[in-house]
Every structure is written in structure tokens, then in C-alpha cells.
Amino acid sequence: MNRTLFQPPDVSVILPCAGVGSRFGAAYPKELHCLSPGRAVIDEALRPVAALAAHGSRVRLIVVIGAHKTATVAHLARYEGDFETLFTYQRQAAGSDLGGAIVSALPLCVGPTLLVLPDQIMWGDGAEESLLRAVECLEAAPTAVVATKLQDPAEISREGALRVEHLPGGPTITRAAEKPADPQGFNAAWVSLAVRPEHLTHLVDAVDRSAVSPLIGAPAVMVEGYTNMTSPGIRRT
Numbered sequence: 351m352n353r354t355l356f357q358p359p360d361v362s363v364i365l366p367c368a369g370v371g372s373r374f375g376a377a378y379p380k381e382l383h384c385l386s387p388g389r390a391v392i393d394e395a396l397r398p399v400a401a402l403a404a405h406g407s408r409v410r411l412i413v414v415i416g417a418h419k420t421a422t423v424a425h426l427a428r429y430e431g432d433f434e435t436l437f438t439y440q441r442q443a444a445g446s447d448l449g450g451a452i453v454s455a456l457p458l459c460v461g462p463t464l465l466v467l468p469d470q471i472m473w474g475d476g477a478e479e480s481l482l483r484a485v486e487c488l489e490a491a492p493t494a495v496v497a498t499k500l501q502d503p504a505e506i507s508r509e510g511a512l513r514v515e516h517l518p519g520g521p522t523i524t525r526a527a528e529k530p531a532d533p534q535g536f537n538a539a540w541v542s543l544a545v546r547p548e549h550l551t552h553l554v555d556a557v558d559r560s561a562v563s564p565l566i567g568a569p570a571v572m573v574e575g576y577t578n579m580t581s582p583g584i585r586r587t
Contacts, residue, residue, distance in 0.1 A: 359410035359434055361485060362459040363399050364553070366451035367392075367468050368416040368440035379422050381468040383579055390425065391579045394471040398481040398542075399464075403432050405482055411435045412458045414451040448557045456550050462488050465543040465553050472496070472541055474574020483571045484544040492549045493556075493568040495523055496542035498575050507531065509539035510557065514570050521570040526563035528556070540565065541576050 367381060381392035396411075403409045411433040413426060426435055436458055444450035452465065462485050472480060480496045487494035497514055500506050513525035513536050525535060543565075545552045552564035 357408060359460050360407040361402060361461050362410045362412060362463040363402075363433075363481075364412050364414065364452060364455040364459070364463065364465050365396075365468050366414045366440075366448060366455075366465075367419055367422050368414050368446075368451055368454075370416070370418070379419060380579055382421060382425060391471065392422070392425065392468045395466060395468050396429070397478055398472060399466060400429075400432060401478045402481050402485070407482075407485075409433045410458070410460060412455045413437050414440050414455050416440060449554050452553045452557065456553075459547070459550055461547055463545055463547065463550055463553070467542070469579040470541060471577045471579065472498075472573045473576065476571075477573045477576075480571050480573050481542060481544070484542065487569045487571065488544055488546050491567075491569050492546050493552050493564055494544040495540050495565055495568050495570045496544075496573060497521075497523070497538045497540050497570045498573050499537060500539050501537070503533040506533035506536045506539065511536040512538040512540055512565065512570070514538045514572070519569070521572055523565045523568045523570055526556075526565040528559045528563070538570070538572075541573060 383391045385391060385394060399409060413435060415437055423437060429435060438454055438458060440451050440454045444453040464481055484494040484496050497512055507530055511527050511530050511533060512523050514521050515524045543553055543556055555561040555564050
């Protein structure tokens with residue numbers, strides 16, 4: 351018997367995949383958009399998660415799905431040997447937005463927990479190791495943020511907007527707002543979030559426009575940029 355199968359995970363990763371992808375406008379889930387033979391967007395989005403597992407962490411991947419996501423479930427079978435993968439439906443009572451997906455996943459989370467979006471691909475120096483660095487930041491902070499610089503006010507107003515300042519302790523979030531009506535003063539956006547297990551609700555509050563952001567004061571792990579595949583070909587840097 352392989353007793354390692356029964357060891358608890360070191361890290362949990364929430365992967366929200368329940369959306370219908372109406373803006374994507376294709377007959378298949380946006381995360382399954384093909385980038386190269388046998389390689390979809392979701393595979394690129396999971397590269398930093400795979401790097402975390404390769405470093406020695408036992409990863410629990412919690413995939414939040416809807417009843418229409420059977421193709422995504424089948425695609426993720428390729429990671430059976432890399433992660434402990436659990437699937438849960440996005441509960442209607444939790445809401446249909448990103449916050450509802452997070453709430454649906456929280457009961458399954460063990461240990462430090464990361465939020466990874468399946469349609470966003472981080473790139474540039476250090477992108478693959480960004481989640482590992484974010485988890486390391488949790489040794490000294492309750493929350494850590496993987497972020498990228500943004501300059502276009504229109505883009506900032508559509509994102510989880512941040513102001514990142516280089517303080518003596520390193521890059522730090524000094525302002526944060528989800529899709530701010532006024533983008534002035536923001537210079538970055540979050541790409542992924544990491545929290546200690548006792549602060550799981552920070553993930554929900556971080557994407558709630560009506561809540562005080564828990565990201566203020568958090569250390570930032572900077573990546574060069576990311577590609578948002580909500581619509582193929584849209585690059586955000």
C-alpha cells in the first residue's frame with residue numbers, strides 16, 4: 351500500500367472553473383482553448399502550481415465546476431499523478447460570481463491556500479516560481495499577492511487594482527480595490543492570492559467590491575505580466 355496517498359496536503363489551490371464564458375464566445379470552455387497540440391490555457395495557468403508540487407509540496411487542487419464542465423473535468427485527469435484533485439460544484443446559495451466560487455471551495459481547503467484563475471497565464475522571469483514565493487511570504491504575513499504592473503487606467507478599472515510600493519521590506523500593497531471606478535493612484539493588478547489557513551475569508555473579501563480589502567499591507571511577488579484569455583489574443587502587461 352502506498353501510504354503517501356493518505357498524507358494530508360501541504361497547500362491547497364482553488365481553481366474556479368464554473369463560469370459559462372459568455373464573453374469568450376466559443377462552444378467550449380475558455381480554459382480549454384488550445385494553445386498548441388495537446389496544450390490548453392488551463393495547462394499554462396497550472397504551470398506555477400506544478401512547480402510548487404515539483405518543489406516537494408503536496409498540493410490539493412480544488413476545482414470549482416458547474417454541471418456543464420465535464421470536458422474540463424476530463425482534461426484535468428492528466429494531473430492525477432501531480433496533485434490531489436477534488437471537484438466541487440459552485441453552490442447557488444454562494445452566488446454565481448468569483449466570490450461564490452471561493453466560498454464553495456473553502457470547506458475543502460487545508461493549509462496555506464492559493465487562488466489561481468484558470469484563464470490567466472503568468473509569464474516573464476520568475477513567473478513559474480511565483481506561487482512558491484508567495485507561500486514562502488506567508489511565513490511572515492497572513493496574505494501574499496502575486497501581482498503585475500499595469501499602466502492603462504481602463505485596464506486597471508477592470509481588475510483587482512493595487513498600488514505597489516517598494517518599501518524597505520520589499521514590494522508591498524499600499525492600496526487595493528476590486529474594479530475601482532477611479533483608477534487614479536493604482537499601478538498594478540493581482541494575478542494570484544495566497545493566505546494562511548486561519549485567514550481563508552481574506553480570499554472572499556479580496557474580490558468583494560463592498561469589503562475593505564485585506565490585501566493592504568501584504569507583500570507582493572511581482573511577475574512581468576500575464577495573458578488574460580477571457581478573449582483569445584488579449585494581452586495585459
